[in-house]
Amino acid sequence: MRPTAIFSFLFLVVSALGSLPGLPSKIYGVNLGSWLVLESWMLPQEWLDMGGESCDVCSTCIATEFAFAQAFPDTVDAIFNKHWTTWFTQADINALVAAGINTVRVPLGYWIVEPLVNRATEFYPRGGLAQLRRGLTQLRAAGIVAILDHHALPGVQTANQMFTGRCTDDVEFYTQYNYHRALIWTSVMTTLSHVDPAFANAVAIEAINEPIMDAAQTPDYGEFQQNFVKVVRATEFLLGVPTPGFGAMPAPANGNFTAMLPNINTSAVFNAEVRSVLLDTVPILLELGIFGLSRRKDQLITNFMDINWQFDNPANPSEAALGPQGYDNHLYYSFGGVADPNEDAYLTSICNLQRIQADAALGNSPLWFGEWGLPTQFTATDAFLFKWADAQKLAYSQGAGWLFWNFKVEKSKLAGTLFRQWSYLDGVELGFLTKDPSKVHNASVCAPYVMG
Numbered sequence: 230m231r232p233t234a235i236f237s238f239l240f241l242v243v244s245a246l247g248s249l250p251g252l253p254s255k256i257y258g259v260n261l262g263s264w265l266v267l268e269s270w271m272l273p274q275e276w277l278d279m280g281g282e283s284c285d286v287c288s289t290c291i292a293t294e295f296a297f298a299q300a301f302p303d304t305v306d307a308i309f310n311k312h313w314t315t316w317f318t319q320a321d322i323n324a325l326v327a328a329g330i331n332t333v334r335v336p337l338g339y340w341i342v343e344p345l346v347n348r349a350t351e352f353y354p355r356g357g358l359a360q361l362r363r364g365l366t367q368l369r370a371a372g373i374v375a376i377l378d379h380h381a382l383p384g385v386q387t388a389n390q391m392f393t394g395r396c397t398d399d400v401e402f403y404t405q406y407n408y409h410r411a412l413i414w415t416s417v418m419t420t421l422s423h424v425d426p427a428f429a430n431a432v433a434i435e436a437i438n439e440p441i442m443d444a445a446q447t448p449d450y451g452e453f454q455q456n457f458v459k460v461v462r463a464t465e466f467l468l469g470v471p472t473p474g475f476g477a478m479p480a481p482a483n484g485n486f487t488a489m490l491p492n493i494n495t496s497a498v499f500n501a502e503v504r505s506v507l508l509d510t511v512p513i514l515l516e517l518g519i520f521g522l523s524r525r526k527d528q529l530i531t532n533f534m535d536i537n538w539q540f541d542n543p544a545n546p547s548e549a550a551l552g553p554q555g556y557d558n559h560l561y562y563s564f565g566g567v568a569d570p571n572e573d574a575y576l577t578s579i580c581n582l583q584r585i586q587a588d589a590a591l592g593n594s595p596l597w598f599g600e601w602g603l604p605t606q607f608t609a610t611d612a613f614l615f616k617w618a619d620a621q622k623l624a625y626s627q628g629a630g631w632l633f634w635n636f637k638v639e640k641s642k643l644a645g646t647l648f649r650q651w652s653y654l655d656g657v658e659l660g661f662l663t664k665d666p667s668k669v670h671n672a673s674v675c676a677p678y679v680m681g
């Protein structure tokens with residue numbers, strides 16, 4: 230066996246066990262949704278109090294960050310800073326620690342890297358990066374690691390969804406201009422994760438949250454996947470992170486990309502687009518005051534939605550991997566199309582879920598379930614929600630673990646019972662979710678539903 234073959238073999242074994250550098254061997258996590266990317270349906274009263282609006286078709290009123298920032302250019306930053314300060318607090322972190330949570334997924338907009346925003350046509354609040362630093366620092370003190378999730382992409386990656394920051398059917402992410410901006414975002418986040426002490430617990434970067442499922446509508450997404458990983462690894466190399474396969478390169482001097490790049494020949498990793506991204510990243514890093522060499526030695530985990538998120542001949546993100554990589558699948562029964570809307574159909578479906586196996590067969594392993602919850606298309610009894618929580622946790626734990634959507638939602642008259650099925654902390658309080666996330670109420674919950 231050649232040494233490289235041995236290395237690959239060991240890497241495959243490690244991947245199969247789900248132990249990626251920095252991540253817990255089993256992820257018991259929650260999303261920090263509606264914090265740095267606000268979705269007004271999750272906090273309807275606060276949104277109205279902030280000055281937002283509610284409407285059936287979210288593109289037709291002030292229902293998103295974009296519409297809000299456009300309507301209130303002078304006050305948006307202060308109003309959002311108050312939201313960021315109060316929506317996710319030390320008290321929330323204490324509650325997550327008490328609930329045994331070991332990982333958070335942090336949804337982020339491209340606008341958190343403020344120089345990327347074209348202010349003539351794009352409207353978003355400023356000041357999120359300081360809040361991200363604040364939150365990561367508190368999470369780290371609590372022993373919780375973070376996945377940085379590029380949740381809302383430049384140009385908008387999916388039509389008419391609040392989670393993209395802008396409700397519109399004008400979807401322009403899948404263009405060279407916006408792929409390029411997303412890659413600059415990636416290099417900035419990679420640099421922050423290695424250089425900024427506040428980011429010491431950021432262990433993974435997810436390329437894009439929930440692209441359009443029909444791969445025919447996401448042209449060049451496969452090339453973007455390749456460049457995403459190359460940008461992370463090229464940035465790490467320039468920051469002095471030991472990076473397999475870069476041995477012959479000149480030793481990094483001071484993390485100054487501009488000084489380094491001329492000494493690095495064009496190669497498979499340092500291709501023309503990656504070099505262009507790195508050169509465009511430099512002035513942003515200077516503006517943000519971020520430079521220097523990496524403070525840590527581990528490579529970041531690159532993270533993609535799994536190949537089976539898409540249909541219609543999708544690109545396979547496993548072909549982009551260079552170093553540690555993980556895969557993310559999201560599963561909501563409440564939006565339809567998964568199982569018939571009744572208890573037996575839900576349990577039969579989840580108890581026979583084949584997603585982990587189907588992904589592994591295509592190299593998409595380890596896999597975690599980065600979004601799920603307790604919502605249903607029918608009125609669920611308490612008795613059902615105990616089973617529904619158990620069965621989902623048992624299914625997702627067969628992979629690398631899970632992250633619930635969401636850590637909390639608003640509790641108000643207007644929000645009604647939203648918290649019962651969408652809030653992890655309330656689910657624990659109500660008893661549906663066990664106080665120890667590694668446990669279930671009834672390990673046999675699936676016994677009547679498993680098919681031969």
Ligand SMILES: *[C@@H]1O[C@H](CO)[C@@H](O)[C@H](O)[C@H]1NC(C)=O
Nearest residue numbers: 477478479492493494495496
């Ligand atoms: C870059 O290419 C030149 C010319 O082929 C070669 O002399 C040099 O060693 C290369 N540098 C690296 C770091 O590979």
Ligand SMILES: *[C@@H]1O[C@H](CO)[C@@H](O)[C@H](O)[C@H]1NC(C)=O
Nearest residue numbers: 483485486487488489515520
């Ligand atoms: C980075 O290197 C370039 C080229 O040597 C130099 O002009 C620039 O001042 C350096 N920037 C920093 C922040 O050191």
Ligand SMILES: *[C@@H]1O[C@H](CO)[C@@H](O)[C@H](O)[C@H]1NC(C)=O
Nearest residue numbers: 670671672673674675676677
């Ligand atoms: C656990 O679930 C199984 C299958 O539904 C059921 O037969 C058993 O009674 C349950 N155990 C408890 C303690 O509720």
